[in-house]
Amino acid sequence: MRGSRKAFRALPGLAAACLAGAALAAPAADDPVPGRLAACVGCHGAGTSTTEGVPSLGAQPADYVVTQLFQFREKQREAAPMNDIAAGFSDDDLRAYADAIATLPPPARSGAAPDDALKDRAQAIIGKHQCTSCHGADLAGHDAIPRIRAQREEYLAKALTAYRSNARPGYDPAMNEVAQDLKDDEIRDLAAYIARL
Amino acid sequence: MTPNPSRGLAAALACLGLGLGPLPVMAQETKATATPPATVQVDKGSALYGRPEGGGAAKLAPVAGPPIATAAAKLPVAQLKVPDGFRIEVYASGIANARSMTQAPDGTVFVGTRTVGKVYAVLPQAGADGTHEVRTIATGLHRPNGVAFHDGALYVAELSKIWRYDDILTHLDGGEKPRLVYDDLPKDEAHGWKFIAIGPDDKLYVPVGAPGNIQLPPDTHAQIRRMDLDGKNAEVIARGVRNSVGFDWNPKTKQLWFTDNGRDWVSEDIPNDELNVVTDPGKQHFGYPFCHQGTFTDPEYGWGHSCSEFTAPAALLGPHTASLGMRFYTGTQFPADYRDQIFIARHGSWNRTAKLGGDVVLARTGPDGKIAATEPFVTGFLQDNKYVGRPVDVLVARDGSLLVSDDYNGAIYRVSYAR
Numbered sequence: 001m002r003g004s005r006k007a008f009r010a011l012p013g014l015a016a017a018c019l020a021g022a023a024l025a026a027p028a029a030d031d032p033v034p035g036r037l038a039a040c041v042g043c044h045g046a047g048t049s050t051t052e053g054v055p056s057l058g059a060q061p062a063d064y065v066v067t068q069l070f071q072f073r074e075k076q077r078e079a080a081p082m083n084d085i086a087a088g089f090s091d092d093d094l095r096a097y098a099d100a101i102a103t104l105p106p107p108a109r110s111g112a113a114p115d116d117a118l119k120d121r122a123q124a125i126i127g128k129h130q131c132t133s134c135h136g137a138d139l140a141g142h143d144a145i146p147r148i149r150a151q152r153e154e155y156l157a158k159a160l161t162a163y164r165s166n167a168r169p170g171y172d173p174a175m176n177e178v179a180q181d182l183k184d185d186e187i188r189d190l191a192a193y194i195a196r197l
Numbered sequence: 198m199t200p201n202p203s204r205g206l207a208a209a210l211a212c213l214g215l216g217l218g219p220l221p222v223m224a225q226e227t228k229a230t231a232t233p234p235a236t237v238q239v240d241k242g243s244a245l246y247g248r249p250e251g252g253g254a255a256k257l258a259p260v261a262g263p264p265i266a267t268a269a270a271k272l273p274v275a276q277l278k279v280p281d282g283f284r285i286e287v288y289a290s291g292i293a294n295a296r297s298m299t300q301a302p303d304g305t306v307f308v309g310t311r312t313v314g315k316v317y318a319v320l321p322q323a324g325a326d327g328t329h330e331v332r333t334i335a336t337g338l339h340r341p342n343g344v345a346f347h348d349g350a351l352y353v354a355e356l357s358k359i360w361r362y363d364d365i366l367t368h369l370d371g372g373e374k375p376r377l378v379y380d381d382l383p384k385d386e387a388h389g390w391k392f393i394a395i396g397p398d399d400k401l402y403v404p405v406g407a408p409g410n411i412q413l414p415p416d417t418h419a420q421i422r423r424m425d426l427d428g429k430n431a432e433v434i435a436r437g438v439r440n441s442v443g444f445d446w447n448p449k450t451k452q453l454w455f456t457d458n459g460r461d462w463v464s465e466d467i468p469n470d471e472l473n474v475v476t477d478p479g480k481q482h483f484g485y486p487f488c489h490q491g492t493f494t495d496p497e498y499g500w501g502h503s504c505s506e507f508t509a510p511a512a513l514l515g516p517h518t519a520s521l522g523m524r525f526y527t528g529t530q531f532p533a534d535y536r537d538q539i540f541i542a543r544h545g546s547w548n549r550t551a552k553l554g555g556d557v558v559l560a561r562t563g564p565d566g567k568i569a570a571t572e573p574f575v576t577g578f579l580q581d582n583k584y585v586g587r588p589v590d591v592l593v594a595r596d597g598s599l600l601v602s603d604d605y606n607g608a609i610y611r612v613s614y615a616r
Binding site: 075169171173 | 261263264265266312313314336337339340384385386387389409
């Protein structure tokens with residue numbers, strides 16, 4: 001896993017291509033990574049995203065990725081440029097991309113470890129809202145439930161806010177139900193803590 | 198709420214002990230298992246109330262079917278079992294997230310979805326392999342789970358809007374714009390998707406689920422409404438209904454029977470899902486959130502109440518089984534003793550360690566019209582505690598066979614009787 005991560009980091013040109021909104025670049029023939037991933041890592045990173053607003057995808061369960069690519073294709077979830085990218089995907093494409101993304105190494109946490117005060121507040125919120133019931137004790141996800149630990153902080157906050165307002169309808173509405181009662185400061189603490197796991 | 202002492206506890210007790218396999222949950226077990234989880238610190242009114250913390254409840258996550266249908270050759274039909282004399286086969290495949298069904302007089306079957314925003318038409322003519330062509334007639338809808346065909350029109354229920362597609366059979370290309378019928382509905386995602394049907398009174402029946410697992414619902418929720426076909430004159434005909442995703446009318450009495458999904462997170466074994474009967478429209482309260490399964494007062498909301506205040510269920514359908522679509526068998530293809538009995542699709546549990554449901558059961562009525570027994574009919578969706586498919590709705594087809602939708606595989610199966 002570590003080795004493949006280094007390989008991803010050797011693709012700086014793709015990030016520029018992504019930011020310019022350019023079409024997907026073809027991978028080198030001897031690229032050890034599945035070819036179709038090259039375009040994804042340009043923006044999302046090789047497991048860990050370094051781009052604000054763009055989520056890390058490393059070790060994301062394939063079944064979850066299928067649901068999100070589907071929602072992008074069907075415009076159930078709006079997030080440029082993913083709607084345009086997924087527009088032409090076949091069902092087989094959804095599955096193939098998802099399977100490839102699931103092989104990326106888990107994201108590295110951003111920033112320092114959470115301080116004790118944040119940890120205490122966040123764990124109380126996690127207990128109250130039963131995050132671990134679905135996402136697992138380590139918040140690493142499984143099946144169609146996403147990995148959220150070490151996700152980018154601002155992305156986590158944005159996702160929770162959009163679930164709460166129903167601007168982002170979940171593939172299954174479970175998160176819309178759970179997020180209804182979240183306060184702004186709870187979202188802030190959850191995002192800060194989970195991003196640092 | 199409307200007290201209903203005349204039906205009361207006796208009827209509920211009569212139901213206990215009936216049913217199939219591990220189903221019956223005795224009232225005397227209730228007290229021992231009904232203690233609310235001590236670690237839960239959620240406000241009582243919260244949609245989250247009643248979810249236990251970590252531990253054994255971990256990994257008990259909802260199992261939403263994938264958005265991609267299973268290839269026809271990989272459908273689990275060989276694993277599905279039906280009683281002697283019956284056979285089950287694939288009727289149609291490639292119907293991602295196939296949920297509620299309704300049939301036009303020419304045999305066209307319309308199918309709603311919960312997660313993929315589509316409504317399908319399954320054409321009546323069978324191909325060489327016996328399966329049927331599927332067309333997508335609407336896309337981009339928000340949880341269009343409910344479909345009802347009536348007088349040439351297709352009624353489609355989104356989460357908070359009900360539409361009518363006129364002359365649908367001549368517009369299967371999806372080009373026709375629907376007319377809005379009714380949108381005085383809450384927008385809650387939780388239990389917001391709807392089953393709909395049109396009754397023998399030519400009225401449209403629309404459930405509004407509770408907006409969470411367990412709470413005191415607003416007056417606008419936890420009920421079934423009926424209205425004129427143009428959406429006017431809506432009235433509440435049943436209260437205390439947590440989340441009904443299937444109903445039908447008894448062909449003899451014309452009374453409405455409906456399934457109701459019980460609350461989560463009290464226990465692995467209680468409460469049961471319910472099968473209920475509306476005998477006095479507008480005046481009955483079916484218990485939620487005060488009393489579950491006719492015998493079990495809620496650990497929090499039940500204090501100060503007795504289950505005898507509420508209408509007891511006609512039958513118990515198992516804990517967490519997610520009993521959804523149900524229809525009376527009105528065909529003549531099956532043996533005579535199936536006539537007017539009730540088929541019920543149990544989608545299957547998610548928050549139970551040993552999964553339960555994932556089948557179609559038959560609820561048999563006795564001479565008194567009450568449910569006398571419940572027995573398996575289609576089994577095999579649950580293999581080694583994993584789902585290979587999940588039944589959502591049942592429909593008595595025009596030829597008397599029984600269609601069963603499966604949202605996990607995006608398929609419809611046909612059960613027929615070989616005389």
